[in-house]
Amino acid sequence: MTKTAKTILWVVIIVIVIGAIWYGLTRKPAEEVIKIGVITPLSSDMVNWGESMKGGIEIAVDERNSIINGKPIQLIFEDNKACDSKETVTAMRKLIDIDKVKVTLVGCSGATMSAAPIAEENQVILLTPMASAGQISQAGDFVFRTSISDTAMGKFLGKYLIEKLNFKKIAVLYANNDYGVGFFNNLKPSFENSGGEILQAEEYIFGATDFRTNLTKIKAKSPEALVVISYGQEGGLIAKQIKELDIDVQIIGGDNFGTQEVVEAGGEAVEGAIFTTPALDETKPEVIELKEKFQNKYGKEPPVLISVADGYDAANLLLDAIEEKGYNPFGIKDYLYSIKDYPGISGVITIDENGDAVKPVSIQTIKNGQFVPYEE
Amino acid sequence: MLEIKNLKKYFGGVKAVDNCSFEVKPKTITALIGPNGAGKSTVFNLVSGILKADSGKIIFSGADITKAKPEKISNLGISRLFQQTKLFNNLTVKENLLLALDNEDTKFWKNLFSLNKLSKEKETKIKEMLNLIGMEKFESTLTRDLSYGQKRLIELLRTILNPHKFLMVDEPVAGVNPKLREVIAKILEKLKNQGETILLIEHDMNFTLNVADWVIVMEKGKVIAQGKPEEIRNNPRVLEAYLGE
Amino acid sequence: MISAYFIHLLILIGIYLILAISLQLSVGFTGLLNLGHIAFYCVGAYASALLALNGFPFWIYFLAAGFLAMIFGFLLSIPTKKLKGDYLALATLGFSFVIYAVALNWTGLTRGPLGLPGIPRPTLFGFTFSDNVSFLILTFIIVLISYLIIKKITISPFGKVLEATRDDELATRVLGKNTFKMKSISLATSAFFAGLAGSLYASYITFIDPSSFTLLQLIPVLCIVIIGGLASLKGTIIATIILVLLPEPLRFIGFPSSIVGPARQIIYGLILLLILVYRPKGFYGKVELE
Numbered sequence: 001m002t003k004t005a006k007t008i009l010w011v012v013i014i015v016i017v018i019g020a021i022w023y024g025l026t027r028k029p030a031e032e033v034i035k036i037g038v039i040t041p042l043s044s045d046m047v048n049w050g051e052s053m054k055g056g057i058e059i060a061v062d063e064r065n066s067i068i069n070g071k072p073i074q075l076i077f078e079d080n081k082a083c084d085s086k087e088t089v090t091a092m093r094k095l096i097d098i099d100k101v102k103v104t105l106v107g108c109s110g111a112t113m114s115a116a117p118i119a120e121e122n123q124v125i126l127l128t129p130m131a132s133a134g135q136i137s138q139a140g141d142f143v144f145r146t147s148i149s150d151t152a153m154g155k156f157l158g159k160y161l162i163e164k165l166n167f168k169k170i171a172v173l174y175a176n177n178d179y180g181v182g183f184f185n186n187l188k189p190s191f192e193n194s195g196g197e198i199l200q201a202e203e204y205i206f207g208a209t210d211f212r213t214n215l216t217k218i219k220a221k222s223p224e225a226l227v228v229i230s231y232g233q234e235g236g237l238i239a240k241q242i243k244e245l246d247i248d249v250q251i252i253g254g255d256n257f258g259t260q261e262v263v264e265a266g267g268e269a270v271e272g273a274i275f276t277t278p279a280l281d282e283t284k285p286e287v288i289e290l291k292e293k294f295q296n297k298y299g300k301e302p303p304v305l306i307s308v309a310d311g312y313d314a315a316n317l318l319l320d321a322i323e324e325k326g327y328n329p330f331g332i333k334d335y336l337y338s339i340k341d342y343p344g345i346s347g348v349i350t351i352d353e354n355g356d357a358v359k360p361v362s363i364q365t366i367k368n369g370q371f372v373p374y375e376e
Numbered sequence: 377m378l379e380i381k382n383l384k385k386y387f388g389g390v391k392a393v394d395n396c397s398f399e400v401k402p403k404t405i406t407a408l409i410g411p412n413g414a415g416k417s418t419v420f421n422l423v424s425g426i427l428k429a430d431s432g433k434i435i436f437s438g439a440d441i442t443k444a445k446p447e448k449i450s451n452l453g454i455s456r457l458f459q460q461t462k463l464f465n466n467l468t469v470k471e472n473l474l475l476a477l478d479n480e481d482t483k484f485w486k487n488l489f490s491l492n493k494l495s496k497e498k499e500t501k502i503k504e505m506l507n508l509i510g511m512e513k514f515e516s517t518l519t520r521d522l523s524y525g526q527k528r529l530i531e532l533l534r535t536i537l538n539p540h541k542f543l544m545v546d547e548p549v550a551g552v553n554p555k556l557r558e559v560i561a562k563i564l565e566k567l568k569n570q571g572e573t574i575l576l577i578e579h580d581m582n583f584t585l586n587v588a589d590w591v592i593v594m595e596k597g598k599v600i601a602q603g604k605p606e607e608i609r610n611n612p613r614v615l616e617a618y619l620g621e
Numbered sequence: 622m623i624s625a626y627f628i629h630l631l632i633l634i635g636i637y638l639i640l641a642i643s644l645q646l647s648v649g650f651t652g653l654l655n656l657g658h659i660a661f662y663c664v665g666a667y668a669s670a671l672l673a674l675n676g677f678p679f680w681i682y683f684l685a686a687g688f689l690a691m692i693f694g695f696l697l698s699i700p701t702k703k704l705k706g707d708y709l710a711l712a713t714l715g716f717s718f719v720i721y722a723v724a725l726n727w728t729g730l731t732r733g734p735l736g737l738p739g740i741p742r743p744t745l746f747g748f749t750f751s752d753n754v755s756f757l758i759l760t761f762i763i764v765l766i767s768y769l770i771i772k773k774i775t776i777s778p779f780g781k782v783l784e785a786t787r788d789d790e791l792a793t794r795v796l797g798k799n800t801f802k803m804k805s806i807s808l809a810t811s812a813f814f815a816g817l818a819g820s821l822y823a824s825y826i827t828f829i830d831p832s833s834f835t836l837l838q839l840i841p842v843l844c845i846v847i848i849g850g851l852a853s854l855k856g857t858i859i860a861t862i863i864l865v866l867l868p869e870p871l872r873f874i875g876f877p878s879s880i881v882g883p884a885r886q887i888i889y890g891l892i893l894l895l896i897l898v899y900r901p902k903g904f905y906g907k908v909e910l911e
Contacts, residue, residue, distance in 0.1 A: 006898055013891050020874040020884070042882025054878070078872065079882035085826050085833050090629060094872060097626035113738050113828045122625075135738055176725060178734035178830070203726075298879075424795060450797035462792035464785045466852070466908045471781050475796055481778030482798050484806050488770070492778055520909070538796055 033074045034327055036318065037095035039088055039115065040107035040130070042079035048232075048303035050079075053107045053130045055294050055302060056311025060319065062297070068323055076101065083108030092118045102329050103318055105311070109133035109178050116140045125329050127336075129314035130307050133178050134186065137354040142329065144336050144355040146314045146346070147306075150182035153255055156361045157227070157276055158190025161252070164363075164376050165274075167225040171200040171218040171249075173211065173238060174229035180206065183229045183254055199223045206231060211238050212245065219247045229254040236265025243269040250274065255361075259305065263369050274365045274374055277306075282371050286345050306346060313344035377402040377542055377573050378423070378454075383432035385418055385597075392418040394597030396432070400542075400590075405564065405574045407584045407605075410594035411617055416577045417459060419594075420546055424456050425449045437541065451479070453541035457548060459577075461527045465520040469511070469530055472519055473502050476538040505533050509559055525556040532560060536567070543567070543574045549583055561587060585609055593617065628753045632825055634865045635760035636818050639767050641845040641857050643814035646771055648843075649851035649908065650780060651807040652787025654706065657697060657713030658842060660720035661690040661812040663834035665819025667724060667731055670740045670829055679743040686820035687813045694812025698805040706790075717836050724831040736830025740823050750824075760821060767814050772854055774810070783807055784852065787908075848896055850906025859904055867892060 038057060041050030057075065066073045076099055078091035088111040095101040096118065104119065106112050107130040116139035119126035127144045128136065134151035136143065161167045172187065174180035180203070188198060199221040202214035215238070218226060226249045228238050235257040242251065253262075253275030263270060282288070282305070290312060294302040302308045317339065318332070325331030339351040347359035365374040378400040385393040393415045400406045408416050421427040423434055425446040434442045441449055450456075464472050475481065480492045506512045509529050514522065519530060532548055548564070549557045557580075564587055567574060578584045585591070585605040593601040593608060595617040601608060608614055640662060647655040665686035672682035697716055701709055724731050731737065742751045743759065750756045774780050785793040786800045793800050823829045841864060849860030871885040902908070 009891065009895060009898065013888065013895065016884075016888060016891075017874065020876050043886060047882070050882075058878070075878065077878045077881050079885065081882075083832060085828060085830070086633070089826060090626075090633070090869075091872075093626040093629040094869075097624050110736060110828070110830045110832055113736065113830075114826050117827055133735060135735065139738075176734065178736070181728060181733050181735060426791065426795075446791070446794040447797050447799050450795055456795050458792070458795075462789050462795075464788040464792070466788055467781060467784055474778065475781060475785055475793075475798075479797050481782050482803065484774075484779055487777040487779035488773055490773075490777070494778075518907075534796075 032071050034068055034071050034322060035074045035076060035099055035101045035103075036315075037076050037078065037091075037099065037101040037104040038106075039078045039080050039091045039095070039104065039111065041081060041083055042077065044082035046082045046108070049130060049307050050107055051298075052302055052304040052307035053105075053311035055298060056129070056290075056308040056313075057105060057315040059290065059293050059297065059308075060312045060315035064319060068319055069326070073319070080106075080108065080111050083111045085110055085114035088115050089118065096122050096124055102327060103127075103322070103332065105129065105314060105318070107131070107307075109136060109182075112136055112143070112145075113139060116143045119143060123329050125318070125332050125336075127314050127318060129310035133182050137356050141355070142333060144351065144357075146317065146344070146349060146357040147310045148255065148347075148359055148361070149356055150179060151186045152356070152358070153276060153361065154183045154186025154188075155190040157252070157254075158187045158192075158196070159194050160276075160363065161191055161225065161227075162194040162196050165225070165250075165252075167250070167252075168195065169197050169199050169223050170225045170227055170252075171202070171221060171223035172198060172227045172229070173202045173204065173214055173218065174227075175206040175231055175234065176203045177206040177231075179231070179256075180229045187227065187229075208234070209237055211241050215241055215245050215247060218249075219245060223249060225250040225252050227252045227254070228257065231256050232259070233261040233265035235259075235262040236267070236270055239266040239269035239273060255306070258364055258366075258371050260301070263366065270366050271368070272365060274363060276361050277364050277371075290345055309344070309346035313342075313346045313349065316344070317342065317349070377437055378575065379433075379435040380419065380423070381433040381435070383419065383422060383434065384430045385415075385422060385427060386430055391597045393422065393429075396594070396597060396599055398592050398599050398602065400573065400575050402573045403568075403571050404589040405568050405576060405587055406590045406592060407576045407578060407588035408592050408594065409578070409581075409584060409608075410600075413596075414594040414617075415597040416594055417546060418597075420456065420544055420577065423449070423454065423544065450538065453539070454544060455535050455538040455540035455542070456544045457532055457535040457546055459546040459550070461524075461531055463519040463527055463531055463534070466518065468516050468518055469506070469522070470502060470515045472530060473505070473534055473537055474498065476534045477501070478539065501537070505537065509533065509563075525552045528552055529556065529559065532563065536563075541573065543572060545574060546577045547579065548576070549578065549580060557583065625753060628757050630866065630869065632753065632757050632760050634862055635757070635764045636821050636825070637842065637845065637865055638764050638858065638861050639814050639818040639821070640842050641849070641861050642768060642771050642854055643811045643818070644842055645846050645849070645852070645854065645857045646774065646783075646814075647807050647811035648846055649853070649857075650775055650787065651783045651804060652706075653804060653808055653811075654710035655713050655808060655811060656710055656836075656839065657694075657716045657720075658811070658815050659834055659836065659839045660713075660717040661694060661815035662819040662822070662838075663720050663724060663831075664693055665690045665816025666823040666829050666834070667737075667819075668816070669820035670737045670823040671730070673741050673824070674737065674739070679745050683743070683817065683820045687816040690816025690819065691809045691813035695805055695809040697812075698801075698808045701804055702801045714836075717839070721831055721834060721836070724834060731831070734830060734832075736828055737823075738828045740827045740829065742827070743824050756825060760825075763817065763821065767817065768854070768858075771810075771814070775852075775854065787852075844893065848893070848900075848903050850900075850903030851908040853903065853905035853907070856903055856905030864893075 040053050080087040092115045103125045106115050106128050109131040112128045112131045119142050120140040129146045132150045174184045200218050251273040255276050257275035258277045321332040321335040325335050342349040350358045352358050363374040364371050383396045422429050486492045591608040593614050644658050647653045668689045669682045669686040750759050786803050790800050845860045849856030876884045
């Protein structure tokens with residue numbers, strides 16, 4: 001490398017480092033600050049979820065003018081890349097040990113599982129607004145979750161399919177990540193115990209774009225309905241390929257089906273699809289308002305609206321707890337366990353004895369590209 | 377000691393070694409000469425086990441080594457110097473030479489538990505050999521940092537230190553300055569006087585005909601003449617082959 | 622009272638040290654294009670976790686992790702007997718993908734993406750290493766033993782044969798050495814220690830899932846091996862400490878929250894680039910590969 005290039009490299013690094021330190025130093029000193037640690041994907045291919053969760057949290061804090069009980073709120077963000085366990089644990093240790101944080105918000109199931117023992121050990125609150133793995137329910141006394149667990153979703157849908165929709169023979173197509181697998185593992189027993197039969201279950205690689213092989217096998221069994229447990233635009237692509245392969249089946253989506261991405265990717269093919277949703281009604285004024293706030297703050301549409309709503313509700317629950325009980329994990333813990341019928345944007349929340357949010361699940365359908373409640 | 381019988385090696389359409397047969401008698405220095413492309417190095421590679429013959433036989437001390445692997449051939453007693461330097465460039469002169477002395481270093485457990493210590497004898501032997509060529513000071517130098525001539529010397533030493541009954545030396549003095557040529561010639565003489573058997577490839581006619589007991593001439597993959605150096609010097613067929621190049 | 626955060630970092634350094642010096646053995650000393658190191662690490666982690674969760678004692682699941690990884694290392698070396706050296710890069714790469722796919726899809730064994738939670742901390746002679754200080758001590762004892770073994774291998778004559786194999790395999794064979802055996806032993810040993818590192822990792826975080834064992838995870842370890850300097854154990858140690866600790870001060874620079882993720886990564890990358898600009902062969906590299 002030439003001398004000029006070396007010099008430029010040095011200058012760039014020094015400028016960035018100095019600039020950033022200066023920026024850091026000019027922030028409020030830590031006299032009596034209410035610190036909340038947030039560990040979520042801020043880079044890597046999971047960044048859409050992380051940024052959505054972060055957006056919801058920051059909006060909630062903004063609404064209170066970043067002040068609670070007369071003290072400034074400080075959000076400390078840490079990046080756990082693609083929900084990496086190692087990064088999460090390091091961030092958790094740093095937040096608790098160095099920043100002396102007593103309240104944390106963590107995104108992702110794997111990350112929550114690895115951070116949970118540390119939260120328990122240090123008696124620090126860990127609230128996750130973005131994790132669906134069933135095992136989190138048993139992760140600890142100080143561990144709370146406000147997003148719906150796959151256990152709850154899977155169980156609900158299993159029963160709903162038989163009791164309300166009268167589908168007895170179905171097929172399932174699900175993503176092979178913790179969400180898809182967890183959901184399916186709970187759907188199956190619930191559905192079968194209610195008298196249903198799963199004719200074909202197909203697993204696909206999370207992130208795939210071609211589902212034709214799986215769908216062909218499913219077509220061969222002629223199910224009445226096809227339950228699709230997918231992420232992002234996958235739901236839309238799957239719907240399109242179902243139409244392409246001329247499969248006559250009712251599409252039932254999971255809670256990641258009701259998104260703009262799916263409508264855009266699926267177009268005509270997703271019309272009439274039914275899906276579960278943790279009651280995020282995009283026609284409600286407060287939801288529209290949240291969407292706008294995100295747009296105004298970040299200059300773009302929320303990538304994953306439900307994560308924004310979950311993050312927003314979680315932050316508000318925490319801030320309410322702190323307001324009522326002070327910055328004290330034990331008090332906050334009691335407050336959280338006592339939450340009943342809290343009117344969150346992501347749904348009405350009641351926290352159960354495991355620290356899990358029990359939210360009503362609603363069923364919606366797509367009509368003319370819009371999400372509307374499904375009439376049975 | 378070494379017998380080549382009807383050896384054939386073709387590379388596609390090229391007949392590198394074409395029905396080649398000759399014998400190397402023990403305690404002699406035999407020179408293998410011929411114009412470029414005659415197949416001399418290919419014969420060497422076939423004997424060393426680096427290339428596989430298409431047909432024919434290679435017999436060493438009564439054993440058929442035609443299909444044997446290079447390491448086995450080495451352990452049967454054939455030690456080889458290559459035309460291009462093949463020293464271990466990230467190791468020192470001493471380390472390069474030690475590797476040749478024996479194969480105790482390939483025993484994992486023995487080495488892990490320090491049962492393969494560097495004996496005084498090995499140290500002394502190395503020092504002696506380096507003294508012989510005036511390179512004692514270079515014991516700890518990385519071979520990468522040696523001059524070309526020095527590299528050839530060390531490589532020759534390594535070849536000799538490898539326990540052997542038969543030496544194959546491919547162009548030991550190519551590209552080496554006259555002073556070092558002398559040194560190498562002396563080493564080969566000394567080896568001959570100690571009763572060693574050597575097969576030598578070399579382009580320098582004077583060097584070769586001075587040092588060899590027997591000369592084999594190859595052209596286009598075949599042996600075209602054999603005999604004592606004086607006979608070969610004046611052989612018209614041989615002159616023809618060389619003039620043609 | 623030493624900060625829990627710092628102790629955590631030291632434990633991470635310990636685990637990476639074992640991974641890095643074992644990778645150095647196969648790559649730096651033997652010249653093997655070993656891209657499967659994380660897969661050996663993964664095999665070790667899962668074997669250890671599954672055995673531990675089924676009640677086996679520490680010394681069994683810890684050593685089993687090493688041995689199972691070692692067997693795979695040995696198996697991967699077998700085809701190098703007949704095929705060219707570059708084959709190994711492809712084979713180990715393929716192996717990495719296969720192991721990851723198995724971890725992700727053989728849900729009956731590994732619970733796939735849900736991972737294995739609740740892995741117990743090691744218990745030896747009735748003492749459980751549940752607090753991090755004691756775990757750190759255990760880690761460092763294992764690091765020390767691993768280092769001493771690998772160091773002994775590399776400075777002994779056996780290590781010289783490995784280096785000779787790297788520098789010129791043909792010349793090594795012509796000196797009578799069975800280089801195939803050398804490469805097998807090197808890769809198997811390298812894999813063994815990666816397996817041990819996997820066991821330590823699983824026992825420490827107490828939760829593993831396939832996402833911790835993607836091919837991407839090889840990059841930091843490979844960086845350490847190169848920046849430390851090929852075939853330099855001393856350099857490897859220094860590089861490990863630096864590369865594990867380097868991102869940490871970046872947490873304290875007050876980047877605005879909107880760019881904190883990418884900003885830290887960019888600076889980290891720039892600093893690595895700077896190191897390579899000043900030391901292209903790594904800190905203590907003396908090896909030039911041909």
